[in-house]
Amino acid sequence: MLSFDRELKRESEKFDTMVSKVEGSYNTADVSYRKAESLENKIGPIEEQLGSLNQSVESMSQAITEKLAENTQNNTTVLSGLTGLEAKLKDIETTQEALRTKIATFEEQIQKLATTPPPQPQVQTEVVLPPIPIKRDKALAALTETEIAVLEMLSKEGPKTAPEIKERVHLSREHTARLMKKLYEDGYLEREAGRIPFRYSIKKEMEALLQKVEGPAAT
Template identity: 45%
Template sequence: MDELLILVGGLLAITVFAAVEYYRQLQKVRREYEKAREVIGDIVVSFNRQLNQEASKTELVAYKVEALSSKSEKALNKAEETHKRVQSLEEKLSEVLEYREEVSAKISEVDGKVSALSTSLERLNSKFSEIEEQTRQFSMVPEAKIEAVIPIKREKALAPLTETELSVLEMLASEGPKTAPEIKERIKLSREHTARLMKKLYEGGYLERDTSKIPFKYNVKKEMENLLKKKETETPAQ
């Protein structure tokens, strides 16, 4: 009986010791589990943080890639536009070169014409010099330029003349040669009227005209002067 109690007590003691040890091990495992859970939580939090950072970086990279893609498209469009402009400029440059060749040919042609004109001008200047020299030599010899006398028809002597025309003839016969402006001042007629009158007397053969100077000088012809003197001598006798 005592042995049984001792055995039961021993088993009970072993059971209690085992239970205590199991409890201690269980607490230890629990503490380790808590630590492991905290570590895992930290790892998860850190992983989530890194994952968020990587996601942000990925979004940033995607944005940059999209921006670069847009820039690449713009750059490609600009490159195409630049290529088209270069082609257009090359075409225009080709046209300009062709036009330049045409202009050069025309300039050469104009140079030839200018050279020919220069030669002609030199010849003309030489001829002008000769003419001036001849004119200078002729000017040294005084020469009256009296136009050819138109003969007076006897039947048209004094009868057709007006009083003004007759007074002009008498004035020229008594005072000598005069110009049309001088005659205009004396007879008090307009310049046109005086010019017509002098033309009529000249073409009628009453006057002769000196063209060596301008304005021309008019003078009564000798034959007409004799007729006027004869008329003056006959008038008192009547």
């Protein structure tokens, strides 16, 4: 009986020990649960903050990406502008080189002109054409009254130009020019070719012929 009581007491002590351990474990688990719950309460705001941070990071990343793209486009525009400026600078350099060449050429020409003696004035010599002989088949009877009047005018007043004769015979400029050319080509007149307008004079033999004709008429 004593042995049974001892065994029962021993088992009771074991049970109490187990109960104590269970209670201790329960208390430990409860504390751990409370700690876990407290941690969850603390982790919740942290997760929210992390979510906000992630959104901020994503926004910042997107903004940085857009800024980089904008900067890349701006850099491309700047590079294009620089390329255009380089081309313009090359054109300006080419133009300057051409101007330098022209200036050097002008300076050489000026130097040559400075060292070259001035040209001597040319003396114009009067060209006297050989007289055209009077054609034997031409006579005073073949001339018009105007042509005879021109011959008499030149015989009495000396050499004259076609414009001067035009004013006296009251013909047009073209008509007078044709008349004087005809008398010259037919051999009645001489012409000074060294000046313009030409000066016409009557030939000596024609002047003598007029005097012979006028002589009998006067008697």
